[in-house]
Amino acid sequence: MRLLIVDDGHYIVEYLKHLLDWGSFGIEHIETSTNSIEAKQILSQNHIDILITDIRMPEVSGIDLLQHINEMSLRTKVVFLSGYSQFDYAQKAVRLGALDYLLKPVDKEDMEKAMRQVIKIINEKKLKTSVAWEKFDGLGYLLSVIGERHPTGNDYSTYDNAFMNQPFCFFQVSDAREKDEMTLRDNNGGLDQFIWSTTSTLAGIVLYSNTERLENSIENITFSEKFEFSHKNTVRYYFYQFFFDENVGISEFAIVRDSAEFPKLESGDWECARKKILKNFPKISSRKLKTIYLLEVIYYLYFTNNKLQPAEVQDWIFNQLKNPDVALHSIILGIAQLERNIKLSNDDIIQTVQVYIANHISECLNLEDLGKIVHLHPVYLSKLYKQETGENLSNYISFKRLEKAARLLIDSNLHVTDISHLVGYKKPQYFIKLFKDQYGITPYQYRRKQTT
Numbered sequence: 001m002r003l004l005i006v007d008d009g010h011y012i013v014e015y016l017k018h019l020l021d022w023g024s025f026g027i028e029h030i031e032t033s034t035n036s037i038e039a040k041q042i043l044s045q046n047h048i049d050i051l052i053t054d055i056r057m058p059e060v061s062g063i064d065l066l067q068h069i070n071e072m073s074l075r076t077k078v079v080f081l082s083g084y085s086q087f088d089y090a091q092k093a094v095r096l097g098a099l100d101y102l103l104k105p106v107d108k109e110d111m112e113k114a115m116r117q118v119i120k121i122i123n124e125k126k127l128k129t130s131v132a133w134e135k136f137d138g139l140g141y142l143l144s145v146i147g148e149r150h151p152t153g154n155d156y157s158t159y160d161n162a163f164m165n166q167p168f169c170f171f172q173v174s175d176a177r178e179k180d181e182m183t184l185r186d187n188n189g190g191l192d193q194f195i196w197s198t199t200s201t202l203a204g205i206v207l208y209s210n211t212e213r214l215e216n217s218i219e220n221i222t223f224s225e226k227f228e229f230s231h232k233n234t235v236r237y238y239f240y241q242f243f244f245d246e247n248v249g250i251s252e253f254a255i256v257r258d259s260a261e262f263p264k265l266e267s268g269d270w271e272c273a274r275k276k277i278l279k280n281f282p283k284i285s286s287r288k289l290k291t292i293y294l295l296e297v298i299y300y301l302y303f304t305n306n307k308l309q310p311a312e313v314q315d316w317i318f319n320q321l322k323n324p325d326v327a328l329h330s331i332i333l334g335i336a337q338l339e340r341n342i343k344l345s346n347d348d349i350i351q352t353v354q355v356y357i358a359n360h361i362s363e364c365l366n367l368e369d370l371g372k373i374v375h376l377h378p379v380y381l382s383k384l385y386k387q388e389t390g391e392n393l394s395n396y397i398s399f400k401r402l403e404k405a406a407r408l409l410i411d412s413n414l415h416v417t418d419i420s421h422l423v424g425y426k427k428p429q430y431f432i433k434l435f436k437d438q439y440g441i442t443p444y445q446y447r448r449k450q451t452t
Contacts (some may be wrong), residue, residue, distance in 0.1 A: 001025075001026050001028060001029075001049040001050065001122070002027070002028070002029040002030075002031065002046065002047060002050075003022060003027045003029070003048070003049065003050045003051075003052065004030075004031045004032070004033070004039065004042055004043065004048045004050070004051045004052070004053075004076075004190045005030065005031045005033075005053075005221065006030070006032075006033050006034075006036060006039040006051065006052070006053040006054065006057075006062070006065070007018060007034065007053070007054040007057070007081065007287055008034055008035075008036070008054060008057045008058065009034070009054075010034050010444065012054070012081075012104070013032045013033075013034055014032075016052060016106070016111075017030060017032055019106070019108055019415075020108065020111060020112060020115065022368070023225050025084065025116075026119065026165065027050070029189050031046070031048070036053075036057045036058070036059060036060035036061070036064070036065065037059055037060050039051075039053070039060070039065060040060055040065060040068055042066075043065065043069060043074065043076065044068075044072065048074070048076045048303050049075070049076065049077065049122060050076065050077050050078075050079070050115075050118055050122075051065065051066075051069070051076050051078045052075070052078075052079045052081065053065055053078065053079075053080070053081065054079060054080075054081050054082065055080045055081065055082040055101075056082060056083075062078075062080050062082075064319065065078070066078050066080075066097065066098060069097075069203045070097065077099050077117065077118050077121065077122060078097070078098045078099060079098065079099055079100045079101075079102065079115075080098050080100070080101045080102070081102050081103075081104055081106060081115050081163050082101065082102075082103060082104065083103070083104045096404070099114070099117065099118050099121065100114040100117065100118070101410035102114060107218075107353045108400065114167075116212070118207060119209055120207070120209040120210065122330050123166055123207060123209055124354075135295075136159065136191075137193065138191065138192075138193030138194040138195075138196075138204075138205070139193070139196065139302070139310060139313065139314065140156075140302065140303065141156050141159055141193075142194075142205065142239075143298070143299045143302055144156050144299075145229060145232050145235050145236065146235060146236045146239050146240075146295070147295070147296060147299040148253040148256050148257060148296060158336055160229065160230065161278045163228070163229045163230070165228065165230075166204050166207065166228065166229075166232060167207070167209070167226045167227070168206065168207060168208055168226065168227060168228070168229065169182075169205070169206055169207075169208050169211055169222050169223040169224050169225070169226050169227070170203075170204070170205055170223065170238060170239060170242045170243065171202075171203065171205070171206050171214070171221055171222065171224075172201060172202070172221070172222050172242070172243070172318075173201060173202040173203070173204045173209075173218060173221045173222075174200075174201055174220045175219075175220055175309055176197075176201060176202040176220070180202060180218045180219075180221075181195065181197060181202055182417035183214065183217050183218055184202065184204070184206070184214065184218070187206070187210045187213055187214055187217075188206050188207060188210060191205075191207075194206070196312055196314040196317075196318060197314070198311075198315045198318050198319040198379070199315060199319060200318065200319050200377055201318060203243070203314075203318040205227060208226040211223050222243070223313050224239075224242035225238055226240045233250060233291050240288075240291070240292075243317075243322075244288075244291050244321070244322065245319065245323075246287070246288045246291060246353065248292065250289065252288065252289060252292060253291060253292060254443075255284065255289050255293055256292060256293055256296040259280065259293075259296075260276055261273045261275075261276035261277050261280065261297070262296065262300055264276060265297065265300035265301060265304055266300060266304050270335050270336075270338045273335065274332060274335045274336065277297060277328075277331075277332065277335075278332065280293075281293065281294075281328055287324060290324035290325070290328075291321060292323055293322050293324075294316075294321060294327055294328060294331060295317070297318050297331060298313060298317060298321075298331065301313075301331070301335070301338075308334065308338075309376070309377055309380040311377060311379045311380045311383060312334065312376075312377035312379065312380055315330075315377065315379050316330060316331060316334075330377075332344060332437070333372070334377070336374075336388075337398075346384060346388050347388075348379075349374045349376070349384065349387065350384075350388050350389060351373060352373060352374050353370055353373065353381070353385065353393070356370065356373050356395075357370075357396070357397055357400055358400065361400060361401055361404055361423055361424055362421070362422050362423060362424050362426060364424065365424065366378075367379075367381060367382055367393065370393070381393070398434060398438075399438070401423040401424050401425065402423070402434060402435055402439070404422075405419050405420070405422075405423045405431070405435060405443065406435075406439065408422065409425070409443055409446055409447040409450065410447070410450045416428060416431075416443045416444065419431075419443070420432075431443075
């Protein structure tokens with residue numbers, strides 16, 4: 001980026017030129033001028049990203065320079081300096097589009113703060129205008145960067161160019177609150193596709209320029225070292241280090257380079273791929289290599305099958321993969337689901353789940369078991385059920401248990417304790433509490449009321 005510093009005082013220009021480490025902000029070229037007429041020519045003849053200028057100068061003022069920028073439709077961002085604190089100057093500067101208004105003498109801290117804001121706006125503008133982001137697949141892009149082999153038909157070069165020279169960080173939020181996700185989405189330059197939610201954490205990628213603000217706004221957020229996507233080995237290194245506490249070298253990816261299961265995954269030969277994975281995984285000795293291997297399996301599954309739910313893949317990567325042996329079971333289950341190739345509509349899924357609940361009301365019903373019935377990841381099933389019915393699946397199960405209990409209280413002489421067990425509650429006192437919450441009276445009172 002190019003910076004232009006303008007002030008009619010030579011000393012001030014030199015002071016500002018050496019005030020900051022401008023290179024740390026991505027500024028490679030610095031132009032200076034003590035003549036505002038000359039500055040106007042520089043703006044017209046050169047691409048200037050940032051202008052820092054005195055607001056009151058003879059002949060051509062800082063306001064005049066900003067008006068010139070607007071008239072020429074230049075993309076230059078402007079920070080004003082002034083020895084005056086008059087409101088009318090600041091008001092006009094803001095109205096014309098200045099990003100900041102600093103009073104002289106400018107100290108280092110104020111200038112750094114102003115520059116961070118300017119760079120953030122420039123970066124976000126570049127990201128938003130360079131490509132059509134509505135089609136961007138953030139998870140796919142990350143997998144394409146950290147993966148070793150590359151399934152055919154996935155070209156992210158457009159986004160590589162958009163991310164050029166943009167520093168990013170991985171982040172993770174443990175015990176995340178709902179407002180934390182909103183804060184992240186409001187402070188990530190519109191890149192919602194880089195924010196992923198699992199059952200236990202928020203994880204993803206943020207612009208480095210936003211990390212300080214996020215750290216001050218979100219408890220329990222941590223960041224990796226900064227990286228640029230153009231340095232893919234660096235991205236891969238920090239990914240494994242940050243999320244899995246493993247230091248991974250290039251040579252360790254040899255484990256996936258010639259493995260026969262990946263062509264099988266790419267071709268959709270699920271049964272053969274599953275068998276090879278189950279055969280080869282036990283031979284892998286270390287947690288690190290198991291993680292590399294399974295992440296490559298996930299990469300291929302994600303790109304070669306459009307039936308996998310993003311929530312399932314996110315949970316594999318940012319939750320289950322911390323224990324590769326546990327993750328293997330879930331991934332194999334996902335492949336088995338593809339083998340069966342069962343195609344159910346959302347209505348079919350809801351109906352199947354509800355019928356199963358009705359027929360197994362006395363049993364322990366959990367999301368994992370219900371997910372297996374319809375061949376869906378439990379996280380996705382939970383979200384789908386809420387989306388389609390408007391209620392939580394756990395609430396529906398509780399309602400149906402208590403509904404059956406109410407019928408048994410009327411139609412039988414069974415003791416309340418026995419009814420409690422028949423509808424899936426092992427602790428009668430807990431059953432009585434839930435029953436009263438739903439019907440407003442205890443089971444004993446309900447039976448007496450209905451039979452008199």
